Amino acid sequence: MDSSPEQRFNTVYSGSGCYYGLEVRPEFSGYFDKRDINGLAALDLGCGEGRYALFLAAKGCHVTAVDCSQAGLSKLKTMAAEKCLPITPCMMDIATFEFPEAAFDIIVAATILDHLSGDLRRRTISGIKSALKPGGVLYANAFTVADPGFKLARLSSRQASRAGVSETAECMAHYFDREELKAVFADLSIIDYYEAVEPDHSHGRPHYHGWACLLAKKRAAAR
Ligand SMILES: C[S@@+](CC[C@H](N)C(=O)[O-])C[C@H]1O[C@@H](n2cnc3c(N)ncnc32)[C@H](O)[C@@H]1O
Structure with missing residues (x-):
C-alpha cells in the first residue's frame, strides 16, 4: 500500500460502490434511531465515504464530515447531493482541524482514533471532549489488542490476508488495550460500552x- 493515509485511502476508495458499505454499526443505529435528532449539529471525524454522516443527515442533522481522502469525500459529496442532505465535507488532515468549543451535539469517531498515533490521537481525544456541547453524545469505536491484526501486524499483507486479517491492517497506528477507549473518555458519562471480536x-x-465501541454523553457543566 502507498505511504500516507490520504494515498492509502484514496486507493481503498477508488473502486465503484462504498468500500465499507453504507450500513452503520448496530449499537449506533440502535441508539440514534430511537431519538429525535432533527436539526442537531454533528461532526463525523475520519468519515471516509460517509456512512455515519449520511445516517445522521438523513435524520435531519447538519453534519460536518472530515477526512483526508479526496476519493472518499467526493463519493460522499455525490451521495449527499443526490439525496439533498445537509453535509459539509471538509478535506483535511485531522492534525489541522481546529476543534470549535461546545459546537456539536453529536460526534462520531468510527475507526479513526486507532489510525492516529501518539500526540495526534491525544490531541484529537481532547478536541472531541471540548467540541461536544454539554449533554452532547460521542460515538467512538476502535480496534483493540484482540484484533487479529494486532498480533500479525508484521506479516506481509498476503500472509495477513490468509490469516484472517483485514487488508487495511497496515493503516493502523494504535490498537486500543482492553478498556482503554472507555478509560480515555472516563470524564464523559458512559451510555454503552462493549468489546468483542466479530467477523467483518x-x-x-x-x-x-477486535472492537471497542463506546457511546458516551458529555456531562452538563456544574453550576
Ligand atoms: C477505517 S476508515 C473509517 C471510515 C469511516 N469512519 C467508516 O467507518 O466508514 C479510516 C478513515 O480515516 C481517515 N483518516 C486516517 N487518518 C486521517 C487523518 N490524519 N486525517 C483525516 N482523516 C484520516 C482515512 O482517510 C479513512 O477514511
Missing part, C-alpha cells in the same frame, strides 16, 4: 476485528 463481511477477504 463489509469488505475484502473474510476477516475478523
